[in-house]
Amino acid sequence: MTRASSRRPGPPTRTERGIPEATVAxxxxxxxxxxxLSDSGIATASSEDLATAAGVNSAKLRKDLSYLGSYGTRGVGYDVEYLRYQIAREIGVTQDWAVVIVGIGNLGHALANYSGFGTRGFRIVALLDADPNLVGERIGDMEVRDFAQLEEIVEADRVSIGVITTPAGPAQEVCDRLVAAGVTSILNFAPVVLSVPDGVDIRKVDLSIELQILAYHEQRKSGEAALPQVPELPAMNGMTDLPSVGGGVGA
Amino acid sequence: MTRASSRRPGPPTRTERGIPEATVAxxxxxxxxxxxLSDSGIATASSEDLATAAGVNSAKLRKDLSYLGSYGTRGVGYDVEYLRYQIAREIGVTQDWAVVIVGIGNLGHALANYSGFGTRGFRIVALLDADPNLVGERIGDMEVRDFAQLEEIVEADRVSIGVITTPAGPAQEVCDRLVAAGVTSILNFAPVVLSVPDGVDIRKVDLSIELQILAYHEQRKSGEAALPQVPELPAMNGMTDLPSVGGGVGA
DNA sequence: AGGAGCTTGTGAACGTGAGAACAAAATCGG
DNA sequence: CCGATTTTGTTCTCACGTTCACAAGCTCCT
Structure with missing residues (x-):
């Protein structure tokens, strides 16, 4: 994900279509x-209002928006509808993106059932699984199809985004097939590090990792003193039956 | 999440229990x-091996590990089991953390069904929902209980981590109840910005946002030229029926 | 018309994170 | 026992991200 086109010193490559990754996020x-805000009938909002609603501070918000252009009015604020459209256009959600979901386990099921998808710039065009027992099952108004059909579906529906909700094992193979079929953006829920060629973007969502980060901070809060300073050599016999940390929510 | 205790210049507050947030993640x-690696029967690994397996570069990995202490051997590498234990201890997953899941919709269901939970340092002690139709339903070996019982469950099981998988609407109220009951770490899947008092850590997972970030980059790849430069004033009549972007995988 | 009062957009300072490069320390072979 | 080789731990430098602070610009009131 080396996407910032750094060319020369100065502010982090502003204008000419180079928005910092942190801002994009x-x-x-x-x-x-x-x-x-729009749904609440509010037509105009200051950077302060917006920042509060978004959970950031107003300076950051103003700087972020400044990368897109000057869409505010000094002394007044931002027109909510207008700014909303500009951001939607910049992100690219004014058009619809075709998405396939691969791996219809628990999580794939949940995502497939999630109704508020089609109205938000993304359209699920296929649910795929390699398990013959699952193929044919109906979920909402869709039917699970065979993973073997991937290539024709990607071609027919111009799919550019794939979501992987398989277990860890087959994830890399599924990923390779997606890439070979022409998918260039992947959202991975499997607890593995996927490798993809240049030009393919990949993002990862991992429940286990999020929980572990919380656990780290939690440990700090409760027994700051209960934590032994640095036990140089823990009992070796206990190490083989450690809880097998390091898994994930692969399916 | 202002957690880095910055006191004076120099390297980012090393030693004395101050690990940079990026490293913690x-x-x-x-x-x-x-x-x-351990499961593959590998006993020793160099920073290069580890870095490849983790998908980072080796310099970064070595620096990250150096915040924990000197657990490697020069000229040799790291003992896999030993390092694994040290990291697990640092994160805090050598003990078990009690977790409650609130909101048993599609996603809550999926998380509840996810079997590889108990063996990874986290133990789901309750599935809660306010909907009487759901209360009593069995999921795996657990039963959905009434959200009203939250306080006694948190107290009885010393719950410190809560997972919110409700729709956006009730999320803040659920969050407040969790905090009031004594939960100090929250993982939020609802598509809203939750506000919590100091001392409570909160992390957010949001499918819509991930997809939108992918869409942004995707748009760059395909029509670099197809994108109009900066349309100063889009047709106003089209703006009210924009796809209502901004949702999430709240349930 | 002109000044008071807001609010944006941005330049500059600061802090954090990443990567290159190298000295220190361990093993191994002769 | 010593030098060659390997690999860690750390220092230094640069890039990126955040925040402050203020000039520029807009509206409204007198």
């Missing part, structure tokens, strides 16, 4: 905040 | 990589 948050 | 990844 926040644009969807602003978009949601604007949608909420 | 990678420790679980290393843990998983070590577990995989």
């Amino acid at each position: 926040r644009l969807p948050v602003y978009l949601r905040a604007l949608t909420a | 990678r420790l679980p990844v290393y843990l998983r990589a070590l577990t995989a």
Whole structure:
């Protein structure tokens, strides 16, 4: 994910279509905040209002928005609808993106059932699984299809985004097939590090990792003193039956 | 999440229990990589091996590990089991953390069904929902209980981590109840910005946002030229029926 | 018309994170 | 026992991200 085109010193490569990655990650948050404000019938909002709604501070928000252009009015604020459209356009959710979900286990099921998908810039065009027992099952108004059909589906529906909700084992193979079929963006829920060629973007969502990060901070809060300083050599006999940490929510 | 205790210049507050947040976020990844190596029967690994398995570069990995102490051997590498234990201890997953899941919709169901939970340092002690139709339903070997019982469950089982998988609407109220009951770490899947008092850690997982970030990059790849430069004033009549972007995988 | 009062957009300072490069320390072979 | 080789731990430098602070610009009131 080396996407910042760094060319020369100065501010982090502004203008000419180079928005910092950290800003890109926040644009969807602003978009949601604007949608909420819009739904409340609010027509204009200051950077302070928006920042509160989005959970960031106002300076950061203003700087982020400044990468897109000057869409505010000094002394007044931002027109909610107008800014919302501009951000949606910048992100690319004014058009619909075709998505396939591969791996219809618990999580794949949950995502497939999630109704608020089609109305948000993304359209699930296929649910795929290699398990013959699952193929044919109906979920909502869709039917699970055979993973073997991947290539023709990607071609027919111009799919550019794939979601992997398989267990860890087959994830890399599924990923390779997706890439070979022409998918260039992948959202991975399997607890493995996937490798993809240049030009393919990949993002990972991992429940176990999130929980472990919380656990780290939690440990700090409760027994700051209960934590032994640095036990140089823990009992070796206990090490083979450690809880097998390191898994994930693969299916 | 202002957790770095910055006191004076120099390297980012090393030693005395101050591990940079970016490093903390990678420790679980290393843990998983070590577990995989261990399962393959590999006893020793160099920083290069580990870095490859974890999907980072070796300099970063060595620096990250150096915050924990000197657990490697120069000229040799790291003892896989030993390092795994040290990281697990640092994160805090050598003990078991009690977790409650609130909101048993599609996603809550999926998480509840996910079997590989108990063996990884986290133990689901309750599935809660306010909907009487759901209360009593069996999922695996657990039964959905009434959200009203939250306080007694948190107290009885010393729950410190809560997972919110409700829709956006009730999420803040659920969050407040969790905090009031004594939960100090929250993992939020609802598509809203939750506010919590100091001392409570919160992390967010949001499918919509991940997809939107992918869409942004995807848009760059395909029509670099198809994208109009900066349309200053889009047709106003089209703006009210924009796809209502900004939702999430709230349930 | 002109000044008071807001609010944006941005330049500059600061802090954090990443990567290159190398000295220190361990093993191994002769 | 010593030098060659390997690999860690750490230092230094650069890039990135965040925050402060303020000039520029807009509206409204008198």
